[in-house]
Amino acid sequence: MSPMELYEEVTAQGEQVRALKTAKAEKADIDAAVKLLLKLKVDYKQMTGQDYKAGCPPSENSVVPDNGPTADGADDEDTVNPWSVSTTNAKGVDYDKLIVRFGSSKVDKELVDRIERVSGQKPHRFLRRGIFFSHRDMHQVLDAYEKHKSFYLYTGRGPSSEAMHVGHLIPFIFTKWLQDVFDIPLVIQLTDDEKYLWKDLTLEDCHRFAVENAKDIIACGFDINKTFIFSDLDYMGSLPEFYRNVVKIQKHVTFNQVKGIFGFTDSDCIGKISFPAIQAAPSFSNSFPQIFGGRHDIQCLIPCAIDQDPYFRMTRDVAPRIGYPKPALLHSTFFPALQGAQTKMSASDANSSIFLTDTPKQIKNKVNKHAFSGGKDTVEEHRKYGGNADVDVSFMYLTFFLEDDEKLEKIRQDYTSGALLTGELKKLLIETLQPMIAGHQERRKQVTDDTVKQFMTPRPLNFNI
Amino acid sequence: MSPMELYEEVTAQGEQVRALKTAKAEKADIDAAVKLLLKLKVDYKQMTGQDYKAGCPPSENSVVPDNGPTADGADDEDTVNPWSVSTTNAKGVDYDKLIVRFGSSKVDKELVDRIERVSGQKPHRFLRRGIFFSHRDMHQVLDAYEKHKSFYLYTGRGPSSEAMHVGHLIPFIFTKWLQDVFDIPLVIQLTDDEKYLWKDLTLEDCHRFAVENAKDIIACGFDINKTFIFSDLDYMGSLPEFYRNVVKIQKHVTFNQVKGIFGFTDSDCIGKISFPAIQAAPSFSNSFPQIFGGRHDIQCLIPCAIDQDPYFRMTRDVAPRIGYPKPALLHSTFFPALQGAQTKMSASDANSSIFLTDTPKQIKNKVNKHAFSGGKDTVEEHRKYGGNADVDVSFMYLTFFLEDDEKLEKIRQDYTSGALLTGELKKLLIETLQPMIAGHQERRKQVTDDTVKQFMTPRPLNFNI
Numbered sequence: 014m015s016p017m018e019l020y021e022e023v024t025a026q027g028e029q030v031r032a033l034k035t036a037k038a039e040k041a042d043i044d045a046a047v048k049l050l051l052k053l054k055v056d057y058k059q060m061t062g063q064d065y066k067a068g069c070p071p072s073e074n075s076v077v078p079d080n081g082p083t084a085d086g087a088d089d090e091d092t093v094n095p096w097s098v099s100t101t102n103a104k105g106v107d108y109d110k111l112i113v114r115f116g117s118s119k120v121d122k123e124l125v126d127r128i129e130r131v132s133g134q135k136p137h138r139f140l141r142r143g144i145f146f147s148h149r150d151m152h153q154v155l156d157a158y159e160k161h162k163s164f165y166l167y168t169g170r171g172p173s174s175e176a177m178h179v180g181h182l183i184p185f186i187f188t189k190w191l192q193d194v195f196d197i198p199l200v201i202q203l204t205d206d207e208k209y210l211w212k213d214l215t216l217e218d219c220h221r222f223a224v225e226n227a228k229d230i231i232a233c234g235f236d237i238n239k240t241f242i243f244s245d246l247d248y249m250g251s252l253p254e255f256y257r258n259v260v261k262i263q264k265h266v267t268f269n270q271v272k273g274i275f276g277f278t279d280s281d282c283i284g285k286i287s288f289p290a291i292q293a294a295p296s297f298s299n300s301f302p303q304i305f306g307g308r309h310d311i312q313c314l315i316p317c318a319i320d321q322d323p324y325f326r327m328t329r330d331v332a333p334r335i336g337y338p339k340p341a342l343l344h345s346t347f348f349p350a351l352q353g354a355q356t357k358m359s360a361s362d363a364n365s366s367i368f369l370t371d372t373p374k375q376i377k378n379k380v381n382k383h384a385f386s387g388g389k390d391t392v393e394e395h396r397k398y399g400g401n402a403d404v405d406v407s408f409m410y411l412t413f414f415l416e417d418d419e420k421l422e423k424i425r426q427d428y429t430s431g432a433l434l435t436g437e438l439k440k441l442l443i444e445t446l447q448p449m450i451a452g453h454q455e456r457r458k459q460v461t462d463d464t465v466k467q468f469m470t471p472r473p474l475n476f477n478i
Numbered sequence: 479m480s481p482m483e484l485y486e487e488v489t490a491q492g493e494q495v496r497a498l499k500t501a502k503a504e505k506a507d508i509d510a511a512v513k514l515l516l517k518l519k520v521d522y523k524q525m526t527g528q529d530y531k532a533g534c535p536p537s538e539n540s541v542v543p544d545n546g547p548t549a550d551g552a553d554d555e556d557t558v559n560p561w562s563v564s565t566t567n568a569k570g571v572d573y574d575k576l577i578v579r580f581g582s583s584k585v586d587k588e589l590v591d592r593i594e595r596v597s598g599q600k601p602h603r604f605l606r607r608g609i610f611f612s613h614r615d616m617h618q619v620l621d622a623y624e625k626h627k628s629f630y631l632y633t634g635r636g637p638s639s640e641a642m643h644v645g646h647l648i649p650f651i652f653t654k655w656l657q658d659v660f661d662i663p664l665v666i667q668l669t670d671d672e673k674y675l676w677k678d679l680t681l682e683d684c685h686r687f688a689v690e691n692a693k694d695i696i697a698c699g700f701d702i703n704k705t706f707i708f709s710d711l712d713y714m715g716s717l718p719e720f721y722r723n724v725v726k727i728q729k730h731v732t733f734n735q736v737k738g739i740f741g742f743t744d745s746d747c748i749g750k751i752s753f754p755a756i757q758a759a760p761s762f763s764n765s766f767p768q769i770f771g772g773r774h775d776i777q778c779l780i781p782c783a784i785d786q787d788p789y790f791r792m793t794r795d796v797a798p799r800i801g802y803p804k805p806a807l808l809h810s811t812f813f814p815a816l817q818g819a820q821t822k823m824s825a826s827d828a829n830s831s832i833f834l835t836d837t838p839k840q841i842k843n844k845v846n847k848h849a850f851s852g853g854k855d856t857v858e859e860h861r862k863y864g865g866n867a868d869v870d871v872s873f874m875y876l877t878f879f880l881e882d883d884e885k886l887e888k889i890r891q892d893y894t895s896g897a898l899l900t901g902e903l904k905k906l907l908i909e910t911l912q913p914m915i916a917g918h919q920e921r922r923k924q925v926t927d928d929t930v931k932q933f934m935t936p937r938p939l940n941f942n943i
Contacts, residue, residue: 206721206725209725209729210725210728210729216722216725216726246718246721246722246725247718249714249715249718249721250714250715250716250717250718250719250720250721250722251715251718252715253711253712253714253715253716254715255715256671256711256714256715256721257681257711257715260671260674260675260681260711260749261681263675263747263748263749263752264674264675264747264749265747266747266748266749267744267745267746267747267748268733268742268743268744268745268746268747268748268751269744269745271748272744277733278733279732279733279734279737280732280733280734281732281733282728282729282730282731282732282733283728283731283732283733283736283751283752283754283755284725284728284729284731284752284755286733286748286751286752287728287748287749287751287752289748290748290749
């Protein structure tokens with residue numbers, strides 16, 4: 014039961030008590046109803062951490078408090094926020110737990126089947142394999158779509174360097190698929206202002222990285238007639254509507270709230286403190302009058318890694334207060350570093366991931382040297398006991414990039430049984446990554462400065478909503 | 479001595495001590511030098527409230543702590559910040575004390591004489607009468623001007639309603655004079671975003687007020703070839719350079735700092751917390767590339783009421799850290815409410831001031847009914863003891879608006895001696911205000927929508943810098 018459903022149950026029970034009293038019912042009946050009401054209020058407080066207050070529905074930011082180690086002390090809390098992701102578990106973050114903590118919903122078989130039904134397309138491997146594992150309001154988006162009410166997509170990237178690695182492509186690969194199967198417009202925000210505020214970089218560098226990253230994004234194959242890519246540093250100064258939404262959001266979020274959501278402190282600069290409103294603004298369709306002609310009622314769907322969810326929890330809290338629909342979300346798991354799912358990929362460590370600029374030889378060397386193996390120490394042991402695919406980074410990467418479900422399952426079985434050796438598994442990954450990266454580099458080469466400029470120019474898009 | 483001068487003296491004395499030690503001077507000489515150094519450090523701590531730290535010049539925000547009643551308990555602290563001005567003194571705020579508290583400099587006879595010399599014009603009555611009473615770096619501006627290095631003017635208005643009163647004109651009357659005598663460009667910021675954040679108003683209303691207020695401002699007679707008026711809600715979305723400066727400033731100011739300067743709390747919205755950067759940005763010439771062609775080194779002079787100084791103390795602290803010159807300032811006293819200098823003018827109380835839309839009859843009635851009088855209760859007593867011009871609002875208003883110095887002085891003497899009765903004084907004020915307001919209304923009528931649009935369109939201005 015969600016906090017909102019429980020809230021409604023408490024409200025209904027309160028009305029029931031009033032009705033019984035008004036009707037001068039039996040004392041025993043009234044007492045029983047009051048007792049249930051009190052129990053529900055205790056449940057509500059436990060679930061939301063806040064007292065039930067009539068007329069004040071629960072905020073999405075009051076989620077189940079879930080700090081400290083679990084009762085059995087087996088695992089510590091994973092850290093997941095826009096600036097830091099860490100876990101002590103070799104399999105990576107406990108995503109089921111994260112769904113409970115964040116108050117989102119699981120992408121279950123029913124939802125995946127429904128996406129298949131509604132889109133008429135085989136679900137993307139990221140859906141089939143639980144890589145986009147969590148969502149908010151996805152059923153609502155599909156309900157509306159079935160009634161011929163369309164939606165638009167919004168995703169983004171923080172351009173902290175020129176170099177992007179394969180993990181950065183996940184939201185873009187998936188967003189392109191959504192764009193294709195639903196035939197809808199897409200806006201892509203490059204938060205160069207954010208990177209300036211958080212990093213020791215100049216504004217000029219951040220903006221340059223934004224344009225460079227746009228090239229890699231375009232190389233994913235987005236439809237130029239349906240896609241608008243923008244740098245905050247440019248777009249804020251391109252038309253007044255975007256800033257107007259930023260100010261509206263900034264008026265409805267307090268320092269206390271961003272402190273609670275993002276962990277800001279009094280020593281943080283005022284730019285960081287107000288930035289969340291800038292990441293929130295593209296969730297509202299009238300931030301793009303050139304695309305939506307001033308309409309503010311077009312539903313937004315945001316595919317992103319789950320570390321970005323705090324921004325959109327905040328956005329969803331603010332939306333009804335400024336008269337806009339809440340954006341829906343599809344959350345992905347994190348892409349693991351070569352060194353293992355509990356270590357963080359680092360832009361400064363070239364060996365922590367495969368970069369989009371890597372040569373076939375670099376790819377081969379990095380996988381062979383650095384990809385954390387779930388295999389046993391010796392060939393003999395491996396043959397006897399088999400490898401652990403759950404912690405093997407090569408296998409994880411194949412889960413992201415190998416399209417063939419049967420082949421992937423066979424690899425898993427052979428590796429687990431010991432029939433497939435670590436070296437052989439790595440070879441399979443190398444053979445998957447090399448043509449993928451080479452293809453990306455080929456497409457990126459085709460992206461001219463003029464194409465980038467076209468994608469980044471505010472303009473009408475071609476779609477029916 | 480300013481905190482900066484004292485800082486430099488401490489630094490010099492420190493070097494002196496080191497030099498003596500290096501030279502193996504007499505112990506008595508070294509001891510004496512050390513003793514002086516320690517004394518200077520104590521002085522520095524007393525003046526700035528902070529310990530001397532080599533390499534850390536004093537911040538403009540560390541001014542003499544001056545809280546609580548004075549030793550003799552005669553007067554409480556005046557409250558002066560951008561949102562609240564109050565005093566218990568019928569003569570109004572103690573401005574000399576404010577200069578000490580804010581760490582600014584007095585506009586003394588020497589400065590007024592110098593402005594006359596440099597501009598070749600008789601100083602404006604606001605300078606002759608101490609209405610612009612405080613400044614920062616005005617001598618530096620004049621030094622540069624004498625060396626043919628020009629500057630630009632920046633002033634503004636928070637458009638909280640359609641109605642402006644005569645007090646709102648003070649910075650504009652004075653800025654127009656400065657523009658005329660120095661022949662320099664002027665930018666006028668209408669902070670409609672600020673009003674939206676602080677008041678219970680819609681964005682649309684705030685923006686409409688901005689355009690209405692622009693008409694009253696234009697009616698002051700600004701040169702369209704040298705003046706750019708902008709609404710934040712429009713200008714932020716007009717070109718990227720303004721937002722880039724806003725972000726630069728926002729990166730260099732922490733929540734702690736705005737808490738200290740403006741008294742923000744954790745319950746304030748993030749829009750308020752980051753707004754000071756938006757009021758700061760026009761202080762830097764590259765916020766207006768259409769005017770200054772991207773140059774960031776053109777000195778800015780800001781004439782404003784002193785309650786706006788906190789914004790610019792912050793701006794001056796940030797400026798050198800982002801490579802821009804500090805803006806200079808000229809601060810005015812406050813324009814008193816009709817009910818007296820210790821009450822606040824209220825836009826919601828039509829009787830608290832003379833509005834620019836008032837008819838001659840309304841002006842007459844308001845002055846006669848509401849203008850606080852320094853006269854005695856009866857004609858007999860008044861003739862015998864005389865009136866008190868220092869607390870008489872009609873006399874204060876004449877100080878602002880009556881150009882003739884001799885006539886003003888004669889009025890003061892006659893009123894003080896009892897020769898001039900309150901009714902007669904009020905009549906003189908009415909006769910001054912009526913044609914002034916009528917003239918303003920006449921000029922405002924000439925301001926077409928097209929003129930407003932021209933003034934508010936980002937464009938090159940006509941000047942030599």
